[in-house]
Amino acid sequence: MQIKLLVDGGDMKPGPALSQKLGPVGISVGQIIQKVNEATKEMKGLKIPVEVDVDISTKKFEVKIFSPPVSELLKKELKIEKGSGAQKKFRVANASIEQIISVTKTKMQNLLAKDLKAAVKSVVGTCVSLGILIESKSASEVEAEIDEGKYDVEIKEERTETPPEKRKQLDEFFDKVKEEQEKIIKQEQAAKEEAEKAKEGEAGAETEAEKPVEKKKEEKK
Numbered sequence: 001m002q003i004k005l006l007v008d009g010g011d012m013k014p015g016p017a018l019s020q021k022l023g024p025v026g027i028s029v030g031q032i033i034q035k036v037n038e039a040t041k042e043m044k045g046l047k048i049p050v051e052v053d054v055d056i057s058t059k060k061f062e063v064k065i066f067s068p069p070v071s072e073l074l075k076k077e078l079k080i081e082k083g084s085g086a087q088k089k090f091r092v093a094n095a096s097i098e099q100i101i102s103v104t105k106t107k108m109q110n111l112l113a114k115d116l117k118a119a120v121k122s123v124v125g126t127c128v129s130l131g132i133l134i135e136s137k138s139a140s141e142v143e144a145e146i147d148e149g150k151y152d153v154e155i156k157e158e159r160t161e162t163p164p165e166k167r168k169q170l171d172e173f174f175d176k177v178k179e180e181q182e183k184i185i186k187q188e189q190a191a192k193e194e195a196e197k198a199k200e201g202e203a204g205a206e207t208e209a210e211k212p213v214e215k216k217k218e219e220k221k
Contacts, residue, residue: 001025001054009043009068012036018052025056032061039065046072067110070126073103084131090181094133094174096167097142097151100124102160117155121146136173 003021005012018029032052040048049066068076071083078093097120104116104123113119124146127139134142145151162170 001056003052003054005050005052006047007036007040007050009046009048010037010041011044012040012050022054025054025059027054027056027059027061032063035063036065039063043068046076067107070103070107070111070123071130073106074123074126074130074132077103078132083129087129087131089184090131091133091174091177092131094136094170094177095127096162096170097135097154098159098162100127100134101155101158105158105160116158117146117152120151120155133174133177136170 001021003017005017012033014029014033018032022029022032036050036052040050046068048068051064051066052061053064054061067073074095075081075083077099078095080092082092084090084092100120100123101116104111104119107123108116108119111119111122113122121143124134124139124143127134128143132139137145142151146155
């Protein structure tokens with residue numbers, strides 16, 4: 001029997017996926033959870049793919065731990081909780097190319113890429129869907145720049161440390177991006193509230209318009 005799970009690193013808890021399958025065959029769910037948590041204790045805060053292979057006849061099991069999804073590694077690297085729900089409109093972080101290379105090297109063995117450059121481009125593709133800027137540009141733009149060879153030196157030298165001055169510039173740029181995004185959110189909220197007030201006003205006007213009709217009906221009676 002093979003069970004595939006996505007668990008919280010170091011903090012797996014009992015759930016129906018395991019209990020319903022293993023309970024009837026007499027295998028301890030607690031032992032599996034303990035083993036998974038021990039194996040993933042260094043990956044706290046990440047979602048970890050886990051595969052449990054169970055031999056029902058002997059009641060022995062083997063736990064296989066896989067590398068976290070690229071999206072989880074990016075969120076940890078950039079210290080963000082989630083990606084953007086509107087990638088083209090709102091950005092959640094501004095990564096350096098060095099950070100992208102660092103995440104790529106962590107995930108490299110699980111990526112179907114011929115070399116590090118192709119793997120980096122694959123990780124950049126995930127940044128597109130999460131709404132992550134790279135080098136103060138859209139991830140789509142950086143994908144094209146990788147093809148043009150703009151980051152060949154950084155990739156060839158496998159640079160994973162962002163220079164302090166660059167980090168400062170990236171953070172300052174993103175602070176401005178966040179300010180603009182907050183303005184948009186406030187504008188949209190104000191427009192929404194205005195629309196709701198207008199709708200309420202229309203509903204009130206309709207109610208007032210109906211009152212005389214009801215009165216006339218009563219008079220006829």
